[in-house]
Amino acid sequence: MEHEDPRNGESPHRSSKKSKFSSNYIPESEIRDEFSHHQPRVARINNGSFGSCPGSVLAAQRRWQLQFLRQPDAFYFNTLRNGITASRMIIKDLINADHVDEVSLVDNATTAAAIVLQQIGHSFAEGKFKNSDTVLMLHCAFQAVKKSIQAYVTRAGGSVVEVRLPFPVNSEEEIISEFKKSITEGKSNGRKIRLAIIDHITSMPSVVIPVKELVRVCREEGIDQVFVDAAHAIGSLKVDVKEIGADFYVSNLHKWFFCPPSVAFLHCKKANASSDVHHPVVSHEYGNGLPIESSWIGTRDYSSQLVIPAVLEFVNRFEGGIEGIMERNHEQVVKMGKMLAESWGTNLGSPPEMCTAMIMVGLPSRLCLNSEEDASRLRSYLRDCHEVEVPIFYQVPKDGEDGVRDNDGCITGYVRISHQVYNTLDDYEKLRDAINQIVKDGKTCKMLCIE
Amino acid sequence: PAVARINNGSFGCCPSSVLSAQNQLQLQWLRQPDNFYFNQLQPKIIQSRTIIKDIINADHVDEVSIVDNATTAAAIVLQQIAWGFAEGKFCRGDAAVMLHYAYGAVKKSVEAYVTRAGGYVIEVPLPFPVSSVDEIVKEFRQALRRGKQNGRKVRLAVIDHVTSMPTVVIPVKELVTICREEGVDQVFVDAAHGIGCVDVDMKQIGADFYTSNLHKWFFCPPSVAFLYCKKSTNNSDLHHPVVSHEYGNGLAIESAWIGTRDYSSYLVVPKVLEFINRFEGGIEGIKKRNHEYVVEMGQMLVKAWGTRLGCPPEMCSSMVMVGLPACLGISSDHDALELRTCLRDKFGVEVPIYYRPPKDGEEGGVVTGYARISYQVYNKVEDYYKFRDAINQLVDNAFTCASLPIS
Numbered sequence: 001m002e003h004e005d006p007r008n009g010e011s012p013h014r015s016s017k018k019s020k021f022s023s024n025y026i027p028e029s030e031i032r033d034e035f036s037h038h039q040p041r042v043a044r045i046n047n048g049s050f051g052s053c054p055g056s057v058l059a060a061q062r063r064w065q066l067q068f069l070r071q072p073d074a075f076y077f078n079t080l081r082n083g084i085t086a087s088r089m090i091i092k093d094l095i096n097a098d099h100v101d102e103v104s105l106v107d108n109a110t111t112a113a114a115i116v117l118q119q120i121g122h123s124f125a126e127g128k129f130k131n132s133d134t135v136l137m138l139h140c141a142f143q144a145v146k147k148s149i150q151a152y153v154t155r156a157g158g159s160v161v162e163v164r165l166p167f168p169v170n171s172e173e174e175i176i177s178e179f180k181k182s183i184t185e186g187k188s189n190g191r192k193i194r195l196a197i198i199d200h201i202t203s204m205p206s207v208v209i210p211v212k213e214l215v216r217v218c219r220e221e222g223i224d225q226v227f228v229d230a231a232h233a234i235g236s237l238k239v240d241v242k243e244i245g246a247d248f249y250v251s252n253l254h255k256w257f258f259c260p261p262s263v264a265f266l267h268c269k270k271a272n273a274s275s276d277v278h279h280p281v282v283s284h285e286y287g288n289g290l291p292i293e294s295s296w297i298g299t300r301d302y303s304s305q306l307v308i309p310a311v312l313e314f315v316n317r318f319e320g321g322i323e324g325i326m327e328r329n330h331e332q333v334v335k336m337g338k339m340l341a342e343s344w345g346t347n348l349g350s351p352p353e354m355c356t357a358m359i360m361v362g363l364p365s366r367l368c369l370n371s372e373e374d375a376s377r378l379r380s381y382l383r384d385c386h387e388v389e390v391p392i393f394y395q396v397p398k399d400g401e402d403g404v405r406d407n408d409g410c411i412t413g414y415v416r417i418s419h420q421v422y423n424t425l426d427d428y429e430k431l432r433d434a435i436n437q438i439v440k441d442g443k444t445c446k447m448l449c450i451e
Numbered sequence: 452p453a454v455a456r457i458n459n460g461s462f463g464c465c466p467s468s469v470l471s472a473q474n475q476l477q478l479q480w481l482r483q484p485d486n487f488y489f490n491q492l493q494p495k496i497i498q499s500r501t502i503i504k505d506i507i508n509a510d511h512v513d514e515v516s517i518v519d520n521a522t523t524a525a526a527i528v529l530q531q532i533a534w535g536f537a538e539g540k541f542c543r544g545d546a547a548v549m550l551h552y553a554y555g556a557v558k559k560s561v562e563a564y565v566t567r568a569g570g571y572v573i574e575v576p577l578p579f580p581v582s583s584v585d586e587i588v589k590e591f592r593q594a595l596r597r598g599k600q601n602g603r604k605v606r607l608a609v610i611d612h613v614t615s616m617p618t619v620v621i622p623v624k625e626l627v628t629i630c631r632e633e634g635v636d637q638v639f640v641d642a643a644h645g646i647g648c649v650d651v652d653m654k655q656i657g658a659d660f661y662t663s664n665l666h667k668w669f670f671c672p673p674s675v676a677f678l679y680c681k682k683s684t685n686n687s688d689l690h691h692p693v694v695s696h697e698y699g700n701g702l703a704i705e706s707a708w709i710g711t712r713d714y715s716s717y718l719v720v721p722k723v724l725e726f727i728n729r730f731e732g733g734i735e736g737i738k739k740r741n742h743e744y745v746v747e748m749g750q751m752l753v754k755a756w757g758t759r760l761g762c763p764p765e766m767c768s769s770m771v772m773v774g775l776p777a778c779l780g781i782s783s784d785h786d787a788l789e790l791r792t793c794l795r796d797k798f799g800v801e802v803p804i805y806y807r808p809p810k811d812g813e814e815g816g817v818v819t820g821y822a823r824i825s826y827q828v829y830n831k832v833e834d835y836y837k838f839r840d841a842i843n844q845l846v847d848n849a850f851t852c853a854s855l856p857i858s
Contacts, residue, residue: 039483050484050711058481068673069470071454072462073801077792107693110710114693125537125568144710147698151690156537254711261480261713278563280692281519281526286559298522298556299462299666301673304713380489389485 026317034314035422043388043427047418048206048232048358051255060310061260064303080302084295087308091265094322095249096240104266104291105305106279109231112250112266113148113197115290116227119277120195121152129194131157134186136196136223139164142203145229149197158194161186165207167395168349168360168404172210179214183221193223198246200230201237204393206358206416207350208237215245232256234265235315235322236329236356241267254304256357256420257322258311263304266290318421325421329357333419336428337361340417343432344439345406349414358418360393362404362411364439369394369413374445378413381448386434388427390415413445455800455834459825460618460644460770463667472722473672476715492714496707499720503677506734507661508652516678516703517717518691521643524662524678525557525609527702528639529564531689532607536568541606543569546598548635549609551576552617557609557641570606573598577619579807580761580772584622591626595633605635610658612642613649616805618770618823619762620649627657644668646677647734648741648768653679666716668769668827669734670723675716678702730828737828741769745826748835749773752824755839756846761821770825772805774818776846781806781820786852790820793855798841800834 034054038044044052064083068075088103097103106112123129135153137146139162149160163182166174186193196218200211211228218226227248233239235256241249249267253259268277268290277290281297295302315322334352337359341348349360369375375392382388393414397403404411417428438448476495480487500515509515518524535541547565549558551574566572575594578586598605608630612623623640630638639660645651647668653661661679665671680689680702689702693709707717727734746764749771753759761772781787787804794800805821824835 037478037481039486042483044483046485050488053481068462069465071456071801073458073803074795076462107712108710110695111693117694118692122567144695147696148694151694151698155534252711262711280530281523282529282560282563283522283556284559286563298520299664299674300519301713301716383486389483 025319031421038422041387043386043390043430045388045390045417045419045423045427045431047420047423048203048255048416049391050261051252051257051259052420052422053254053258053260054314056314057258057307057310058260060307061303064306065301068301068303080306081295083306084302087305088265088291090308090312091253094234094239095265095267096242097267098242099270101289101291102241102267102270104268104294106250106264106266106294108254108262108264109142109229109250109252110144110148111279112248112264113145113227113229114152114280115266115277116195116248117148117152118280120158120225121156122276123194124153124156124158129158130192132159132189133192133194134159134161136161136163136182136186136193138162138197138199138202138209140167140202140205141197141199142229142231145197153195159191161193165202167205167207168347168362169207169354170351172213172354175207175209176213176217180217183217183223187221193221195225195227196223197227197229200228200251201232201356201358203231204391204416205349205360205395205414206232206355207360208354208356211246212244219245231264232356232358235326236358237326238323241269245269253308253311258314259307260304263308266294326357329419329421330355332423333357333359333417336417336419336425340415340428340432344435346411347404347406357420358416360414360416362406363392363413363415363435365406365409365411366439366444367413367435368444368446370445375413377448377450378445380450381438382431382434384450386430388431388434390417390431392416453799455802455837457800457802457824457826457830457834457838459827459830460615460667460823461803462673463664463669463671464827464829465666465670465672466726468726469670469719469722470672473715473719476718477713480713480715492718493707495718496714499717500677500703502720502724503665506646506651507677507679508654509679510654511682513701513703514653514679514682516680516706518662518676518678518706520666520674520676521554521641521662521664522556522560523692524660524676525560525639525641526564526692527678527689528607528637528660528662529560530692532570532637533564533568534688535606536565536570541570542604544571544601544603546571546573546603546605547607547609548573548575548594548598548605550574550611550614550621552579552614552619553609553611554615554641554643561609565607571598571603577614579617579619580759580774581619581766582763584625584766587619587621588625588629592629592633595629595635599633605630605633606637608635608638610638610640612640612651612661612663613644613768613770615643616803616823617761617772617807617821618644618767619772620766620768623658624656631657643676644768644770647738648770649738653681657681659683665720665723670726671719672716675720678706738769741826741828742767744830745769745771745824748824748826748832752822752835752839756842758818769827770823772821772823775804775820775822775842777816777818778846778849778851779820779842780851780853782852786855787820789855790852793845794838794841798837798844800838800841802838 225247228246230251234251279293346362375394640658642663645663691705758774787806
C-alpha cells in the first residue's frame, strides 16, 4: 500500500521526453539515491540539528576540493574569490538583500554570533556603552549564543535581560507581550538596551517567533541594534531581510538548505554603523569589510561556501523549488505531529502556524521524564534500541503551575520532530511505536537500559 | 601534472591515502551526524591531540588544542592580550614585540587586538640577506630594550620559528631565553611552518604559546593546526573566539566544538602518522632529506644564475630564498607578483617571489628579487631545472619587470 506522498506533485506528468523544461520533477527513487549515504533503517527525524546534504551536492563539493588540492596557489589567486562572490550573489537574491556587500559567508551561526557580540563587547570595553546598558535575549536562546553573550558582553561589563517565553505556546500575542515586558525591564532605571537578540525559530523548544513584529517593537522602543539568530530559517521559511528589518540576520545553510557542513550567511544592513564589525580570526583582509574579511581567514577548506550554485540546481528539481519543499515539509511535519499526539494522547507544543519543518510533540506523562538526564537517557535509548534519532526536550515545570496534562499526569517531555525531503511515513511510525512500546512495558525513563 | 610545484610552503600538500581516510570520516558524519557527535567526535579529537603531544614533547595533553590554522591561534593568543588591556591588567602603552617579517595576517591581528586595545607595538628589523644567527639576536635584544623604555612592560613577544617571506629559521630557543631574562610576560612562537619542517620540542624551546600548521609540512588536509599552551597560572585565560557550549572548559575543549563544522581534518592525524612512518626515518628522515635537497637545489640555481642564497644553509629548513638575476629588474611587490603570475601561466612553475628593496648605500646590480623554493617528498629535480630554465629564458629574452603591464 503506497502512503500518501506529495513529493510527486499534484499531477505528475509522464512525458517520454525528459528535458529540463518538462515538468518531470525529481522522482522519489532519485531522492532516495541522493540520500543513500544516510544510515539505512535509522528513522532520521532530526534534520534540525545537523541538517543534510544530497549526493549531487557532495559530488560538487568534492570537485572543488580536488581543484584546490591540484594547484592551490592558482586556486587561491584565480578561482576562490570569484566562487565565493557567486555564492553571495545567490544568497543576496534569495533573502532580498539590497546589495551583495551586505552578505558575508561564515562557518555557522555560532561564528556570526561571535562577530556581532564582539563589536558589542568592544563598545562596553571602550566606554561607548555604560555598564548598566543591557543586551536582551530569549531565555530559550541557543546555549552557544548564551555563552557568547557571557564571553563578550557580561565579561565586558554589560548586563543581560532574558525574555521568558511560555511553552507550550498558543499564539504570537503571548510572545509579543512577554517581549514588551522584558524591554520595559531592560530600560528601567534609565538604562539603554544596546542589542536585542531574537531567534527566528527557537531551537529547544522549537517555535517560530514573529520576528518582523518584534523588530518593529525594538525600533519603537529605541533599541540600538537587533540581531536575528535564524539558524534554522533558510530553507525552512521565507527569509526577507528587508521586510524583517534587523541590523544583523544569520542563517545556517547546512541545516535546511542542503549545503555540506558547514556554511552560513550573515546579513548586515548597510545603513547601520557596521564598519566596526570584524571577523574574529583576523587575516590579511582586516579592515576591508566583513564579507571580504570572511572570505579569507587563513588556509581552510572553503568548498562548502562554493557549492551554493549546485544546491540551487538541486532544489529546482523539486516542484516549486525551495518554496515547494518548504510547504510540503511543513504540511508533513504537522501531519506527523498530529498523528503522534493522537497516538500518544498528548499535545503539540505550538499551533501549526507557529512551526515550520519542525514541531514539538508532547511525550506521554507515564514516561516520567523529570530531568535533563531522563531526556538524554530516552534519546540514547531510542537511538541504540529502536534506531530512531530525535532530540528530546525537558520542560521544567513552572512553580505553582500544573502545565499541560494527558490522561495520566503532567506532560514534561517533548520530542522535536523534523521533516526533510528524505523522510518517509515509516520514520514517524517507528518513533510512534517505540514510545508506545516503552509505555506498554511500563518503563519510565529512569528504567531504560542504555550502553 | 606538468606544474613544477615548488611552493609547498604556502598551502602544503596531502597524500591520497590521507585524503581517503578523511573522506571516510566525512561520510561517517553525514551518515549519522548525531551519533558521530555524541559518540565519536570527542574521542577522535583527543586521539589526535595525544599524538601531537608526543611528537612535540609537551607534558600534558591538556596543553594541546587543535584549531583551524595558525591565523586562528594568533587570534586566540592576541585576544587574551586585548582583554589584559581592557580589564586594566596592563597599562596603556605596554608593549608587544614582533618581527618585521612577521606574517601579514599576524600583523593585522596584532593591530586588531593589541593596538586597538592600547598596546604599543615594536617591530624587530631583521637583516636580509642574513649571514648569521648573531645578527638576529642582536636586533632582537635592541628591540626589547626599546620596548622597556619609559617604564613600559613588554607583555608579549611574537617570534616566528620560520619566517614566511623572506624565509629564514629564527633561533627561537635563544630568543625565548632572552625574553625570560628581560622579563617579557609571555612569548608566542608562530611556527606556522614548524612541524615537519624544523625540530619542535616544546620543553626545549620553552615558549608560553606555540602554534604550527599541520597542513603545511605534516601532510594533513586543509586545514588543521595545533596551539600549545604551557601550563601556568600566567596563561589560563585563553578562549576560542568562536564561543560555543564548552566556553569555560579550557581552550582544548572549547576548540573541539565551535559549532557545526567539518572536523574531519582534525581527525586524520593517526592516518598521517601511518603515512609518515612508511618513510625511512619517519618525519625526522623526511625533514633531513627535504633540507638537504632544497639546499642542493638552491645552490644549483644560484650557480646557474650567478646570484646568492638569502641565508646560510644552516639557517634554512625545507625552504630557501634564492636570489634572482638583477637584470630582471624586480623593483616592487607588484613586480614580484606579476613575475610569479608569468612563471605560473607561461612556464608552468609555481613559486612565490619576494621583493627585497635595496638598502641605502647599496650599489646597482644588487639582487632585489628572491624566489622561495620548497622541497617536499613529491618534488623532483626536474621541477627545479624547469624553474632554472624559465628564468634563463627570461634573461636571454632581455625580459624586465618594467615591461609588465600595469594592473
